[in-house]
Amino acid sequence: MKNVLVLYYSQTGQLERVLRSLMQPFEGDAGVRVHFQPIVPERVYPFPWPVVTFFDQFPECVQLVPPAVDLPGLDESIDYDLIVLGYQTWYLSPSLPATGLLKSRYAALLRDKPVVTVIGCRNMWYRGQLAVRQLIDAAGGRFAGIFVREDQGTRAETFITVTVWLLTGRRETWKGVLSPAGVSDAAIADSARFGRQLLDGLHDGRIDRGQAVFDGADSAPVDPHYVLTEEIGWRGFRLGAGIVRLAGGPGRWQRIPLLGLFALCLGIGIVTIVPFGLVALAVFKRSARYQRWLDQQIRYLQGDDLPRAG
Ligand SMILES: Cc1cc2nc3c(=O)[nH]c(=O)nc-3n(C[C@H](O)[C@H](O)[C@H](O)COP(=O)(O)O)c2cc1C
Numbered sequence: 001m002k003n004v005l006v007l008y009y010s011q012t013g014q015l016e017r018v019l020r021s022l023m024q025p026f027e028g029d030a031g032v033r034v035h036f037q038p039i040v041p042e043r044v045y046p047f048p049w050p051v052v053t054f055f056d057q058f059p060e061c062v063q064l065v066p067p068a069v070d071l072p073g074l075d076e077s078i079d080y081d082l083i084v085l086g087y088q089t090w091y092l093s094p095s096l097p098a099t100g101l102l103k104s105r106y107a108a109l110l111r112d113k114p115v116v117t118v119i120g121c122r123n124m125w126y127r128g129q130l131a132v133r134q135l136i137d138a139a140g141g142r143f144a145g146i147f148v149r150e151d152q153g154t155r156a157e158t159f160i161t162v163t164v165w166l167l168t169g170r171r172e173t174w175k176g177v178l179s180p181a182g183v184s185d186a187a188i189a190d191s192a193r194f195g196r197q198l199l200d201g202l203h204d205g206r207i208d209r210g211q212a213v214f215d216g217a218d219s220a221p222v223d224p225h226y227v228l229t230e231e232i233g234w235r236g237f238r239l240g241a242g243i244v245r246l247a248g249g250p251g252r253w254q255r256i257p258l259l260g261l262f263a264l265c266l267g268i269g270i271v272t273i274v275p276f277g278l279v280a281l282a283v284f285k286r287s288a289r290y291q292r293w294l295d296q297q298i299r300y301l302q303g304d305d306l307p308r309a310g
Contacts, residue, residue: 002032002202003078005109007071008086008118009039009097011047014182015120018149019086021191022118025199032202035075039097042068048169055259056250059241061091062234064131066103074106082207083113083141089121089128092234094135102135110141114207116198117143119220120183122162123150126227126301127234133300145201145213146303147194148220149187153179159270194219204309211309216302227297228284229277236269 006023010016019036026034046053060067087098094102101107115136119125125148136143151158157178165171165181172180194214200206201213214220240262247254284290299305 002081004032004034004082004084004202005078005080006034006036006084006086007039007101007109008036009041009095009101010086010088010120011045012182015086015088015118017188018120018183018191019084019118021188022147022195022198023084024192025195029199032199035078035080037071037074039101040070040072041097041100042070045096047166049166051167052256052259054167055263056255057096058091058237058259058262059244059255060250061093061096061099062237062241063245064093064099064103064135067096067100069097069100069104069106071101071106076109080109080113082144082202083110083115084118085115085132085136086118086120087128087132088119089125092124092127092230092237094128094132098132099135102132102139107135107139110136110139113141114144114210115141116145116147119146119148121148121150122158123155123223124226124230124233125150126222126230126297129301142210143303143306144207144210145198145306146216146220146301147191147198147214149183149191151182152184152187155274206309209309210306212303212306214303216299216304220302222298222301224294224298225278225281227294227301228281229274232277232280233269233273236265236273240265 004023004026006019008015008019023034026032045057059065085098088095090096093099117129117132117136119129129146133143151162153161158181161171161178161181164173171182197213201211206213244255244258244262247258
């Protein structure tokens with residue numbers, strides 16, 4: 001009997017739906033047992049988010065400052081054969097509960113185990129996944145693949161729809177004008193296709209041998225136009241996070257003016273960095289060094305650096 005541990009945190013239940021659809025093919029398999037294990041942060045994150053609380057998460061997210069988390073009811077006596085780590089991106093970084101887990105004593109669960117990452121987010125997950133792969137390595141885990149579901153709609157649309165969703169809880173106010181917020185039902189249902197690939201890889205030994213089970217261009221496609229943009233944005237975030245944290249820890253009123261400034265810069269950044277990134281891309285495109293960096297980033301993000309069977 002093989003045991004699969006699915007670790008996740010989800011505010012609206014969206015990521016949990018993605019994971020349940022992904023793991024659905026495992027249900028009919030008598031040789032595998034799947035254990036769904038929610039990550040429970042000590043401090044509850046509100047949903048919908050009050051505006052100040054929403055921005056107040058930014059510095060600790062970006063600097064990977066771990067909150068205390070628990071895995072209630074976890075059976076630690078089981079020697080799991082595969083870990084599936086579900087997380088969402090917050091501020092181009094892993095969400096705080098995910099960072100909390102990967103920096104807690106529970107990170108020992110990953111030691112010498114294959115770890116597949118599953119992301120459900122708006123569409124800016126590249127930088128967060130780089131951080132998560134480093135944290136998996138630091139925990140002694142073996143990265144085994146990535147599966148991503150992004151919000152429906154264009155980048156401009158999702159910027160509006162996700163913000164309204166997170167701050168008001170409303171997903172479907174856009175009839176005929178914008179797509180509903182979040183990942184589409186069709187994309188969630190399609191996750192089962194990748195679950196079958198994962199199950200095959202578990203049975204035929206590819207997971208154990210450290211070989212790829214997904215085709216990264218299908219399971220976690222990366223848009224090359226935004227790799228550099230995220231890198232630039234993330235560096236700006238790091239700088240901003242360091243400045244805000246000079247005013248103290250989460251919840252301190254002294255941070256509010258700096259967070260207001262950050263929100264302003266974020267708004268300006270989104271309308272300037274994205275076009276800047278695209279212009280920079282047009283310039284860099286001719287550079288062989290940039291192309292090498294980009295190709296390597298994409299392979300790593302999509303998990304295509306894993307060896308293939310045969
Ligand atoms: C504080 C915060 C910051 C977020 N930042 C990002 C981001 O940088 N990139 C992104 O693609 N999505 C971002 N999102 C959206 C989430 O990744 C995710 O889609 C949404 O929170 C729903 O996830 P859940 O209901 O499964 O928890 C953010 C959400 C929150 C709450």
